[in-house]
Amino acid sequence: MSDAAPGTPATPPPSPWDRRRPARARLTPARTPLSRERVVEAAFTVLDRQGLDKLSMRQVAAELGVTVSALYAHVRSKDDLLELMYARLYEGAAIPEPDPERWREQLRDYARAGRKRLLSHRDMARISMGYAPFTAELLPHVEAFLGLLRTAGLPDRIAAEAGDLISTYIDGFVLGEGMWRERAARPDGEDAESPGPARPDWNGITAEMQDYFASLPADDFPHLRALAGLMVTDSADERFDIGLEIILRGLASYLPDTAADGPKTGGPGQD
Amino acid sequence: MSDAAPGTPATPPPSPWDRRRPARARLTPARTPLSRERVVEAAFTVLDRQGLDKLSMRQVAAELGVTVSALYAHVRSKDDLLELMYARLYEGAAIPEPDPERWREQLRDYARAGRKRLLSHRDMARISMGYAPFTAELLPHVEAFLGLLRTAGLPDRIAAEAGDLISTYIDGFVLGEGMWRERAARPDGEDAESPGPARPDWNGITAEMQDYFASLPADDFPHLRALAGLMVTDSADERFDIGLEIILRGLASYLPDTAADGPKTGGPGQD
DNA sequence: TGTTACGGTGAACAGCGTTCACCAGCTTCC
DNA sequence: GGAAGCTGGTGAACGCTGTTCACCGTAACA
Known part of the structure; x- marks a missing residue:
């Protein structure tokens, strides 16, 4: 303790003429x-900066500022690390008490929050697509989600499948979003060092x-041409809500007609 | 086993006294x-035998029976190869003429065929999840699929999103199936050399x-416990159809009430 | 008979996940 | 005070990956 780390507020002047220290940059900082x-x-820092393909243990x-092998003292494998990142997304995320009257809004909020996450x-x-959410830390979330579906009055068979369906939808939709974003970022096949949030x-x-x-x-692809403007659009929020609404309507069809809000809102004639 | 070109019935007698040939084992077979x-x-052979993780160019x-670099004369990259495999799945797959009266059955058949593929x-x-189906060879399939949805009478906004939704559902469902199958095949973390079809x-x-x-x-996870038997089940066919039916019902809700078949079949009271 | 072009070889490069022998520094105990 | 042990890091190595490049044996063509 004589010369190394006196713990004083002023960082000890590292005596710059001392040749042995700066190379190794403070073994124990x-x-x-x-x-x-x-x-x-x-x-997460590396992921956001360089993307999953460049996310390596060495990075x-x-x-x-540490060697690769040092990581393995805290993480079993890279797969383990990815699973930890996945689990961490759900830390601090809460789900409200199920309210059978408002199951649609609650499900919508849940799905939107999932996408935002x-x-x-x-x-x-x-x-996310690589891991089933059945690890111990995530089970409470699954439980609450299934609770939303079941207290809404859905038959068990439907509720069980709807959980998978909605989760898959969220993952798949965001996955597609990311593919477009990535393809937009590097049209020629570059490295794309840009951080996550919106690109100019x-x-x-x-x-x-x-x-x-x-x-x-035009005569071979009439439908694709007609729908092109709707399939590839900037407003992903709107597209997400539409697909979600399809699912919610399907779920509502399994409920007795007590469905409070008008089930025909925004009916078929919106084209 | 497959290094000596066993194709022809009688391998042409390579004049065994010729010294220069047999060492290199028929450069051009x-x-x-x-x-x-x-x-x-x-x-595909390697994929089915060893799985995607072990599918390397060297394998x-x-x-x-060839060196790695020889592959790059016929394939631009591994990614290119995967995309070719993906596209090949759809070769020879036909979609029937859209029949507005039978749109539900047609959509169901399409989805089931997609899963089977x-x-x-x-x-x-x-x-499949890694590639958008917008390459030139696949556009006819997308076109026909969207045609199914549009001639059914769905609004364009709904049809456009339903295409994505159903495709995502198929991919996601089969992905989950594969995860369970893989986890079942090697419970301890082995290599799992087994071929694709059903495991004992x-x-x-x-x-x-x-x-x-x-x-x-029991009091922390009532819903999970109640649905466990339905979420993790052997009959994936049934589960697939249930999720698909949710989507189809949701789509039906956007049509005028001309929906021919009874929309309440197998209604809510099946619990 | 010489030339050209093809199609494959084999070595190499940079990077990957993971493991292992080692060791500096701190704690603890004799 | 000195020795032992532990903790948490190092750095080199192994075997694997995708990809590239200089080379060369064979075959067809002039």
Whole structure:
């Protein structure tokens, strides 16, 4: 303790003429001794900056200024790390008490929150698709979600399947979103070092896709041409809600006609 | 076993006193000079035998008795190869003329066929999720699928989103199926060299999962316990149809009440 | 008979996940 | 005070991956 870490508020002047220290950059930095939490955090940093394909253990280690093997003291494998990241998404997320009168709104809110969670980190949907949510920390969420469906009055068989269906929908939708975003970010096949949130040159790809669809022979692809403007659109929020509404209406059809709100809102004639 | 070109009935006598030939074992076997089609075919063989994680270019090359670099003459990259495999699934698959009277059956048949296609090769759903079906060879299928939805009378906004929704559902469902199957095949984390089709010790995992769910504290997880027997089940066919029916009912709700078949079949009281 | 082009070889490169022998520094005990 | 042990890191290595490139044996063509 004589010369190394006196713990004083002023960081001890590292005596810059001392040749042996700066190369190794403080073996034990005395601050934040690399917990499992810090590894996960660094992994998120790398993920958001470089994407899942470039998320390697070596990159995470570099982000922490540490060797690769050091990570394995806190994480069993890369797969384990990804699962920890996946589980961490759901930390602090709460689900309201099921209210049978408002099951539709609650389900909608739940799905929207799920999508927003996946969007909060780059390529998160790809990670999410790889893991079943049946790990111990996530079971309460599954339980609450199924509770929403069951107290709404849905038959058990329907509720069980609806859970899978909605989860799959959320994952799949966000996965598709990410694919478009990625394809828009690097149209030629670049490295795409950009961070997660919205890109400036974002709607370049939608125009390009719509041009492509419009260029198809009109009598061979009438439907694709007609729907191109609706399939490839900038407003993913709206598209998400439409698909979700289809599912919710399907679920409502299994309930007795006590469905409080008008089941025909926004009926078929909106074209 | 497959290194000596067993194709022809009588291997042409290679004049055994010729010293220069047999060492290199027929550089050009004169049969099947390694076309792009053969590469894809070999990739399917490796995929079904070893799974996507073990599907490497070197394995494909070994399957063909050829060096890795030889593959790159017929395939741009591994990603290209996977996309070719994905596209090949849809070769020869036809979609019937849209019949507005039978749109539900047609959609159901389409979805079931799609699932069966993905099940025809191991880990195929994982590959499928990675690619948007907007490559040139697949556009006719997308077109026909959207035609089914549009001629049924669905509003364009709904039809456009339903295409994505159903495709996502198929992919996601089969992906989940594969995850369970894989987890059942190697409960300890083995290599799992088994081919795709049904495993003998298959329902070991479902019993195990149900035991696990049954072991949860009863007042913390009432819904999970109640639905465990329905969520983890052997009859995936039935589960697939239920989820699909939810979607179809949701779509039907956007049609005027001309819906021919009784929309309340198998109504809510089946619990 | 010489030339050209094809189609495959084999070595190499950079990167990956994971493991293992080692070791600096701190704690604890004799 | 000195020795032992533990903790948490290092750095090198293994075997694997996708991809590229210089090379060359064979075959067809002039």
